[in-house]
Amino acid sequence: MDALFVGGTMLRRGLLDPGNPVRIVRQFAALGRWGFGLAGELRQAAARSPRRIAVVDDERQTTYAQLLDRAEKLASGLPAAPGERVGVLCRNSARMIEALVGITTLGADPVLMNTGLSPGQLAAVAEAQGLRALILDDEFAAKVALVDGLEKIGEERFEELIATAPPRSASVPPERPGRTIVLTSGTTGVPKGARRPTPGGFRPLCSVIDRIPLRAQDRVLIAAPLFHTWGFAGLQIALALRATVVLRRKFDPAAILDDLRKHSCTGMIAVPVMVQQLMELPEPAEKPALRVVAVSGSALPGGLATRFMDRYGDVLYNLYGSTEASWVSIATPADLRFAPDTAGRPPHGTRVAVLGEHGEPLPPGRVGRLFVGNEMLFEGYTNGASRAMHEGLLATGDLGHLDPAGRVYVDGREDDMIVSGGENVYPAEVEGLLADLPQVREVAVIGVPDDEYGQRLAAYLVLRDGATLDAEAVREHVRHHRARFSVPRDVIFLDALPRNATGKVVGRELPR
Template sequence: MPLPPTAAVLGNAVAALASTGLARQARPRHLRASARALRTTGTSAATLLALAAEHRPDAPGLVDDAGSLTFAQLDDLAARLTQGIAERYRPAQGATVAILCRNHRGWVAATVAAARLGANVVYLNTEFSGPQLAGVWERVKPDLLITDAEFLPLVPTGEVPTLVGWHDGEDLPVPTIDELAAEHTPFVPQGKVPAGKVTILTSGTTGTPKGAARKLSPMAVLSPAVTIIRRTGLRSGDPVSVAVPLFHGFGLAIWALALFVRCPVVLRRRFDPEQALADVAAHRVAFVAMVPVMLQRVLALPEPVRRAHDRRSLRTVLSGGSALRPELAERFMAEFGDVLYNGYGSSEIGIAALATPADLRAGAGTVGRPTIGVPVRILDDNRVPVPDGRSGTIFVGGQGHFEGHTTGATKEVVDGLMDTGDLGRLDAAGRLYVEGRADDMIVSGGENVYPQEVEDCLARHPAVADVAVLGVDDEEYGQRLVAFVVTRGEQPPAEELTAHVKANLARYKVPREIRFLGELPRTPTGKLLKRELPS
C-alpha cells in the first residue's frame, strides 16, 4: 500500500537531506541563529538565505554580470536593503512590493528584503509592453516598486516610491538599492513576521495578464524540493545556473531550491547560449534550468563552439516552462548525454511531475512521474477517472495550489485535485503525458499567448478589417504565431503589422508570419472555422 502523501514527502525528505550533505554542515553554534530565522520568517527566501549565510558564510552564493558574492555578502546586502526600506518608506505590514527586474543580485536582495518585512511580492514580467504594465499596475497598486533602470520609462514612477535594482551608470531620477543599502545597518527582525503572498503574473483567457497568488506552506515547498533532489542527485555546493527568468514560476522555484540546498547560483540578465556553456565550464556548473527554446539555441551553436567549453561537471539540465519535443530531447541527449530532465507544472498548481533521462528514453514526450506526495488524476468530462492510456483533463492535488487569481477567478477542484486546463494521459508505468491545452492557448518559447489579445491588437490597426491568430508547430519555439489578415483597402507590408503588435504587446506575442486572405471562413454566428484556413 502506498504511503499517504505527507508521509511519503517526509520519508523522502530524510533521505534527500542526507544525500545533499546539508545535515553534515550543522554545528551546535548554528542552532540559535537557525532557530531565530525559522521563528521570524518561516519558510521564506529570507530564512533560506539566513541559513545559508550562517552555515556557509564564505562560500560562493551568487555569480551575475556584476561579479560574485558570498552567502554572507548577499545576506548583508539584503539585510541592509531591508533596513533602508523600513526606515525610508515605512511600509505597513502586508504592503505590496512589485519587482520588475532581470536575473541579478538586485532581484535576489529585493525578494529577500520583502520577505523580511512580511510584504506581499508581485513579480512583473520584463517582456511586458508599456500598455500591459499599465493594465497590471491598476490591479496590483504596489506600495513600492523595485525595477531595473531600463524599465523606468514604462512605469509611473511618480505614483509610488521606486528603487533601481540594476543600472549601467546612467543618471537616475530615483535611488538605487545599492545606495540605500550602503546608508543603513543590517535589519534585525523583532518577533515573528507574518508571511506575505507571492504573486506570479500569468495570462487570463483573454490574454490580459493576471496574477496567481499563494502563501507557501512548508509542505508545499518541501514536496517539489525533495522530488528534484531525489531524482537529480543535487548536492549542497553544486553550482546551479538559472537561465529561466526569475519572474517565471519555474525560475523562481529552481532559485529557491538552490538556496535551500546552499548552492551558488549563476544568473545572467539576458540568455546567450555560448555564455551559458562558458558558465558551465568556468563555474563547474552541475545543474542548469532552461526552457526548451534555450536548449534549441544551445544546439544551434556551431559544433566547434559547443565543443570548446568543458561541460564534464554538468549532471542535470532541467527543462520546463513549455512542452519539450521528443525530437529535441533526443538531439540534446545525443549531444550532452543522459543529463536531461523534463518538468511539468504551472503557476496555479506548482511542480506536478518530473521526468528523468530514463523516463524520456522509455516514453517519448513524457513529463514523467508525479511529484512525491502530489496525486495526479486524469478525469473525463463527468470528472470520473479514466483508465491508463486514455486521454482526459489533468487534475493535480498536493499543497502547492494557488489561492486564486488576482481577478477573483479560481480553478475547478474535484476531491482536492485542481483542474490544470491541460489534456493528457497516464501510461501503465505511471508516467504522465501532456497532450495540449483544453482551450486555445498558444505556448511560444515558454510563454503563454492567447490569440484573442493579439487579434484585438491587430484589429486596432487601420488597415485590418478582420483577423485570426493561430499557433502552428515550430522546431525552435514549440509554437509560433501566424496571423491570417483581411485588409481594408491597400494591403500594408507585413512588417508594419508586426511592428504594430510589438509596440503594444510583449515581444513573444508578435506573429512570426502574416498571411493575407480575401476573407476568413466563419459560421453565421462569427465563429472561425479553423479547419478551412490554408495550411
C-alpha cells in the same frame, strides 16, 4: 512514511552532512523563526555557510553573509509597510534576490513583474495589484515612465536605500510573512497575479530533489527568468541547498555555455527554448561537467530531449507544472529515453488524475482533463478568482493521458483543442509531429476559424539555416502519420516565432 522519505532524501542530497555544530543549530533556528520562504532559506544558508559564494552575476560575486546583510538593510529603508505590495521588474541578478528577500523581510508582498510586458500592461498590473513601490533595473525606466501613483526605485536609489538604511533590530520576523505573487504568463491581455504558498517544511523541496538530483553546495546556473515560476522555484531550491547561483541578465547561448564551464556548474535551470538554442551551437570540444539540466515552462519540442542527451549525457530532467499547480510530474532521463514526449511521473506527495466530461476517471490511453493535487497548489488569484477543483484536485487547464506505467502525457491546452468538421483535433499533437522534421528549427500550430468546418489548423514553421521545405511536403508528412482532419491547411514560414520572455509562443502575434 513521510519522515523516512524526507530524511532519506536530505541524506542522499547532502543536506545532513556533518558540519560546525554551532552553525547547524543557527541554521535550523533560522528556519524555525523565519519559515521556509525566501527570507528563511537565505538566513539558514547564511547561518550555515556565511562565507560561501551565494551569487555570481554580471557585476559581482556575493557571499551568503553579504547577500543577507544587503537584503536586511534594504528592508529597513523600503518605502512600504507590512502587507503592502512592491513590484520587482528586474533581470536575473543578485540585486533582484536582495529585493525579493528585503521585501518579504519587511512583511510586504513582492510582485514578480515580467520584463517582457508592454508599458500598457505594466501600468495595468501596477493598478490591479495596488503596488506601493516598484524596484526596477534602469533599462526599464522608460517603460514605466507613465505609471503613476507609486515610488520607482531604480539602481542608484536602490544602493542609496542600502547605504543609508537606519539601524534595524536583529532579524525580527514580521508578524505577517510576505507572500510572493507571481504573474501568469500574459500571452493574452493583462496577466493575473497568483498567490504562491510558502512551503510548510522540507517535504516540497524533497519531492523535487528526490527526482531531480541537485545536491547541497552545487553550483547552479539559473538561466530561466527569476520572475517566472520555474526560475523562482530554482532560486528557492538553490538557497535551500546553499548552492552557488550563477546568473546572467540576458540569455545568450554561447555566453551561457562559457559560464557553465568557467564556473564549473553542475546544474542548470532553464526553459526548453534555451536548451534548443544551446543545441544550435556547434558541439563544443570541452563540455561542461553538468549532472542536472532541469527544464520547465513549456513542452519539449519533438526529439530535443534525445538529441540533447546524446550530446551532453543523460542529465536532462523535465518538470511539468504551472504557476497555479507548482508541479504535476517530473520526467527523468530514463523516462525521456523511453518516451521523449512524456512529462514523467508525479513526484512524492502528488496525485494526478485524468477525468472525463462528467468527472469520471479515465483509463490509461484515454485523453481527458488533467487534475493535480499537492501541498504547493496556489492560493488563488489576487482578483479573487480561482481554478476549477474536483475532490481536492486542481484543474491544470491541460488535456492529457496516462500510460500503463503511470507516466503523464500532455496533449494540449483545454482551450487549444479545436473541433474541425465534428472531430476533436489537438494542435500540440501536430506540432510535435512537425518538430521531428529535420528541416524544422521551431514550430507552432494553432486553430483558426473556418467557414466550412468551423475550425482548421494553421502551422507556422521556422526552418534551420540552409534547409528547404514547402507547404505541400508539410501537409503530406502530417497526412502520412495522422488523420485527414489533422492536416493543416495553412502552412506559413517565418523567420522566427514570436515569444515572450519565458520562451512561450505568443499566439496573438502570429500572422493570420
